[in-house]
Amino acid sequence: MKSINLKENQFIQFHQKISFKFDGVKYFGYKGDTIASALLRNNINLVGRSFKYHRPRGIYTCGIEEPNALVQIISEYSEPNTRATIKKIYEGMEIESQNRWPSLENDFGSINNLFSPIFTAGFYYKTFMGPHKKFWKNLYEPLIRRAAGLGKPPKDFKGVSNHIHHNVDVTIIGGGLNGLLAAKSLINSNYDVLLIDYEEQLGGIINNSNKISLIDNKEPKDWLKETIQEIEDSKNIKILKNTLVTTYNYVNHLIAIEDRFVGSKPIEGKVNSTLHKIRTGHTILCNGHIERFLSFQNNDLPGIMLSSSFEKYMCRYGLAPSKEPVIFSNNSNSNSLVYSLIKAGLKPKAYIDSRSGEEIEPNLFDLIRKNDVPLYTNSQIKGAFGNKKIEKILVEDSSGALNEIKCDCLCLSGGINPDVHLFTQSKGLLDWDEKDLTYKPSKPFQPTITLGSASGQFNFDNLNSDINEKLKTFKVKKLDVKLELNTNTKYHIEKLWEVSPQKKSLWAKSFIDLQNDVTTKDIRQAITEGFDRIEHLKRYTTNSMGTDQGKISSINALGIVSDLLDKKVNEVGTTIYRPPYAPLSFSAIAGRNCYEFYDPERKSPIHSWHLKNGAIFEDVGQWKRPWYFQINKDESMHDAVQRESKNVRENAGILDGSTLGKIEIKGEDALEFMNLIYTNSFTKMRQGSARYALMLGEDGMVKDDGIICKISDQHFIATTTTGGAATVLGCMEEYAQTEWPNLKVFMNSITEQYATFNISGPKAREIMKKAFPNINFSNEEFPFMTFQFHEFNGIPIRILRASFTGELGYEIYIPSNSAPKIWDNIQSFGKEFGLAPYGTEAMHLLRAEKGYIIVGQDTDGSITPIDLGLSWMIGKSKKDFLGKRSLTRSDTIREDRKQLVGIIPSNKADKLEEGQHIILDKEIKSPVPMLGHITSCYYSSTLGHDFALAVIKNGHSMIGTKAYASTSSMSTTGVDIVKPVFYDEDNKRLVS
Amino acid sequence: MLIINCPYCGPRDQSEFSNGGEAHVKRPDGSKEIGDREWGEYVFIRANPKGLFYERWVHTHGCRKWFNCVRDTSTDEILVTYKLDEKKPNLNNFKSVVKTPSGEPEVGSGNFTVEK
Numbered sequence A: 001m002k003s004i005n006l007k008e009n010q011f012i013q014f015h016q017k018i019s020f021k022f023d024g025v026k027y028f029g030y031k032g033d034t035i036a037s038a039l040l041r042n043n044i045n046l047v048g049r050s051f052k053y054h055r056p057r058g059i060y061t062c063g064i065e066e067p068n069a070l071v072q073i074i075s076e077y078s079e080p081n082t083r084a085t086i087k088k089i090y091e092g093m094e095i096e097s098q099n100r101w102p103s104l105e106n107d108f109g110s111i112n113n114l115f116s117p118i119f120t121a122g123f124y125y126k127t128f129m130g131p132h133k134k135f136w137k138n139l140y141e142p143l144i145r146r147a148a149g150l151g152k153p154p155k156d157f158k159g160v161s162n163h164i165h166h167n168v169d170v171t172i173i174g175g176g177l178n179g180l181l182a183a184k185s186l187i188n189s190n191y192d193v194l195l196i197d198y199e200e201q202l203g204g205i206i207n208n209s210n211k212i213s214l215i216d217n218k219e220p221k222d223w224l225k226e227t228i229q230e231i232e233d234s235k236n237i238k239i240l241k242n243t244l245v246t247t248y249n250y251v252n253h254l255i256a257i258e259d260r261f262v263g264s265k266p267i268e269g270k271v272n273s274t275l276h277k278i279r280t281g282h283t284i285l286c287n288g289h290i291e292r293f294l295s296f297q298n299n300d301l302p303g304i305m306l307s308s309s310f311e312k313y314m315c316r317y318g319l320a321p322s323k324e325p326v327i328f329s330n331n332s333n334s335n336s337l338v339y340s341l342i343k344a345g346l347k348p349k350a351y352i353d354s355r356s357g358e359e360i361e362p363n364l365f366d367l368i369r370k371n372d373v374p375l376y377t378n379s380q381i382k383g384a385f386g387n388k389k390i391e392k393i394l395v396e397d398s399s400g401a402l403n404e405i406k407c408d409c410l411c412l413s414g415g416i417n418p419d420v421h422l423f424t425q426s427k428g429l430l431d432w433d434e435k436d437l438t439y440k441p442s443k444p445f446q447p448t449i450t451l452g453s454a455s456g457q458f459n460f461d462n463l464n465s466d467i468n469e470k471l472k473t474f475k476v477k478k479l480d481v482k483l484e485l486n487t488n489t490k491y492h493i494e495k496l497w498e499v500s501p502q503k504k505s506l507w508a509k510s511f512i513d514l515q516n517d518v519t520t521k522d523i524r525q526a527i528t529e530g531f532d533r534i535e536h537l538k539r540y541t542t543n544s545m546g547t548d549q550g551k552i553s554s555i556n557a558l559g560i561v562s563d564l565l566d567k568k569v570n571e572v573g574t575t576i577y578r579p580p581y582a583p584l585s586f587s588a589i590a591g592r593n594c595y596e597f598y599d600p601e602r603k604s605p606i607h608s609w610h611l612k613n614g615a616i617f618e619d620v621g622q623w624k625r626p627w628y629f630q631i632n633k634d635e636s637m638h639d640a641v642q643r644e645s646k647n648v649r650e651n652a653g654i655l656d657g658s659t660l661g662k663i664e665i666k667g668e669d670a671l672e673f674m675n676l677i678y679t680n681s682f683t684k685m686r687q688g689s690a691r692y693a694l695m696l697g698e699d700g701m702v703k704d705d706g707i708i709c710k711i712s713d714q715h716f717i718a719t720t721t722t723g724g725a726a727t728v729l730g731c732m733e734e735y736a737q738t739e740w741p742n743l744k745v746f747m748n749s750i751t752e753q754y755a756t757f758n759i760s761g762p763k764a765r766e767i768m769k770k771a772f773p774n775i776n777f778s779n780e781e782f783p784f785m786t787f788q789f790h791e792f793n794g795i796p797i798r799i800l801r802a803s804f805t806g807e808l809g810y811e812i813y814i815p816s817n818s819a820p821k822i823w824d825n826i827q828s829f830g831k832e833f834g835l836a837p838y839g840t841e842a843m844h845l846l847r848a849e850k851g852y853i854i855v856g857q858d859t860d861g862s863i864t865p866i867d868l869g870l871s872w873m874i875g876k877s878k879k880d881f882l883g884k885r886s887l888t889r890s891d892t893i894r895e896d897r898k899q900l901v902g903i904i905p906s907n908k909a910d911k912l913e914e915g916q917h918i919i920l921d922k923e924i925k926s927p928v929p930m931l932g933h934i935t936s937c938y939y940s941s942t943l944g945h946d947f948a949l950a951v952i953k954n955g956h957s958m959i960g961t962k963a964y965a966s967t968s969s970m971s972t973t974g975v976d977i978v979k980p981v982f983y984d985e986d987n988k989r990l991v992s
Numbered sequence B: 001m002l003i004i005n006c007p008y009c010g011p012r013d014q015s016e017f018s019n020g021g022e023a024h025v026k027r028p029d030g031s032k033e034i035g036d037r038e039w040g041e042y043v044f045i046r047a048n049p050k051g052l053f054y055e056r057w058v059h060t061h062g063c064r065k066w067f068n069c070v071r072d073t074s075t076d077e078i079l080v081t082y083k084l085d086e087k088k089p090n091l092n093n094f095k096s097v098v099k100t101p102s103g104e105p106e107v108g109s110g111n112f113t114v115e116k
């Protein structure tokens, strides 16, 4: 195919040269060129290899519907599957073709074409089902993955995109003739309007064809300029260019993607795409139509393209891809290509129409006659032939005779379809038009208006009345635009989906889906095999399942199926068009919610001290908590944890507990509310005392625990687990609002307002005395489970005497901003007593030695307080609390429920593993009756051996017996089932 | 994504809300004797109709208030929202779009794209 440059126009100037590389070779194009137009200008027709058979493929279209010309942009992190027909070139751009090896010209994978008779519909399903799954995994899949496919994934990609939200009254999608007219009528109205087009220039059909000769007696170009100016000047209309609407959701919610670097290389670190999230009152769809192709033998050869696309290259890019293309059509839409060619001083090599001479538009007939264009009416192309490009075609004329025509380009038109993707995404219904042979929008589901060819109005005669009628609801001025056309005014089409090949051959291929390499034969075979429902047929053949969603071909497939089944197309139906309309990158969807913004990190006020002091962090929900502290780089985690925990038992340790959830509960009825939320009774509790409390779900299962401080009957402070803070507050609010609205009570999270330090160990009192000399920490003045408010250097603090380690312990609550100072203070006073920080792992070990549970580790939402041996925490005299009634359900009073026990290895040297099963037999012989599992497991240097907590069936009555624990090496370890307390069982140290 | 009209704040994006399941399920009075069946139904059983449904939502990332609504589960349309202490609206006041024998709405179910 030899292309020729036509005249310059407003989109392309021939003095602005741009160099780019395609498969390593340098070429020149012009500013404004797409990759496709630039390649055509350089007479490059072979641009890729097909998905399955590796057949040579060229440029088929001039827009978003392109099935073939997908390329990899090497200069943009190797971005794959880019439509060459959309992407604009820029200086220094590097492009590579896809799915070929070692080169585009000599592609090894094209051997698949030889084997093609076996790669038919359902090939994968048939071949790879069966007993030899290993073959699939080890042989077929890797082979097919290498051979079949599109581009390679991008490398080192760090795309930046942002999101913009819009809230408007009207969104117009498509800035062609109808979109502009709709916008024009809304100029300076009271509506906020968004006008969106995926191209750089508004105008659509006015820019892309020579169909229209005059608008309001003006040159279309001039009318366009004026109208765009008026719209831009209007205060209520915003225009988004280079923006493609990909998704039409419920409640008129649209998603559109804007390319921020059209025609230039994206700058690293700058936003390269914007995702627009649009809420709109009404959506006006003016997104036009898409031309279909036709199926015949080798309809995929490079050099074949859609006729409207050829015209678009002429009008928009000043480029005729060929000097003398053959045109093959079954409808009137290709008329204007003939007109454009002749106007440009070129001439079709032949015009072939499946329609009869009487049906062809008279003015086209005249044009063809006047210019001596060879005309074939009632004729069809039986096939196209050539080596990696079209060289000749075989035409069957009205007499049935075969004519061979040599040509380097073939333009197809199989009719046009309204672009109904967005309309069906909006859940509107379609209806088949038997005259125009296409699906058209019929019943909208949302406030959706369709105008122009998007609504199936393929003629211009009703332009004004249609817009005026459909925009009536806006009560705006009526339009009266006068159009004059260069070609016919009435759309006419004759049914033709497929021409059968001249010679029957296993290798003859008429494609129905170019991107997925589906042939019309595959469709036939699927129907023969019983896949005659359109959704089944789609999956079985993969027809229209490519990234182009079969934009130029899916209706043809429906036509073929309806003929084969002898059903009306409406009965065949259509598969559902799903968002996105065209692929959009994950980075655009992610927007700013990636890297450091993906999930916020929460840090305690002491975080920077931890960083400086060798803390290794663990994530607890969003919180960063010190897991353990390394005193030097060589210290292992095990050593650090044992050192930290030993120090707590012998001297004292300090833990940053700031992440603990804290909720303040206030109000006249706070006491009654707390009694309803927690299992415990707070009525008789003295002011200034604290209590360990459990919260249940209505099903009676433990949901959270914490310490409740009672300041008065009207004022409580509750702590929650680090991960449970939001849920507990949410639960309190829910019940306060929905079940007990009569209670006067308020609650608020104060988690971040207060830092918490836990100082614990036999020397804790000495350290506290030193750090807070004005406070009396004696057992009489400050007993276990009480708290006091104090002021320290003007800072209000609350000290609670409580412990999660089993040692004498104090928790200090300090306003977050003052916390680092007091933390440093305590560190310096604690030094002489051996005070050292400890992390969450040592904390877990210490609490497990003491038999304290962790909700979510030792419980899993199926454990009641009774199962935990915590019946004493249930306020039995209380009439009601969350989940109370469930504690006497038949299921919760079962004796063989899983209950919390302690586990130690019978041979103290043996190891235990978290998550392993407790079983009764030494030998593992399936089926093994499941008793339960180990929930927490540690080595204790205090005990000198491993120990564990476990939940096992009937556990409480098994205490004192022996069992086995499974191991990860598929053996068992003998264990003793003991009480779940391993340290200081009578609490002497707590109250010392 | 839906726009939900919070009775306290006005229309807001769905991402600000959390769903709380069926509305108007009364918690049995704990001070009285409650049978196993009655309690079991309260804890475990919820309706799940296709069509009009009383539902609870909470404006989690807003005023944190709970409220009720009537939602058509077949189209996702929220027909009305109202405060907890307001009377529940009569479902006969709303037109259910569920018409076809299989319970699909005439338009908008998303299960087919062509008019039948």
Ligand SMILES: [Zn+2]
Pocket (backbone or CB within 6 Å): B006, B007, B008, B009, B010, B059, B062, B063, B064, B065
């Ligand atoms: Zn609200």
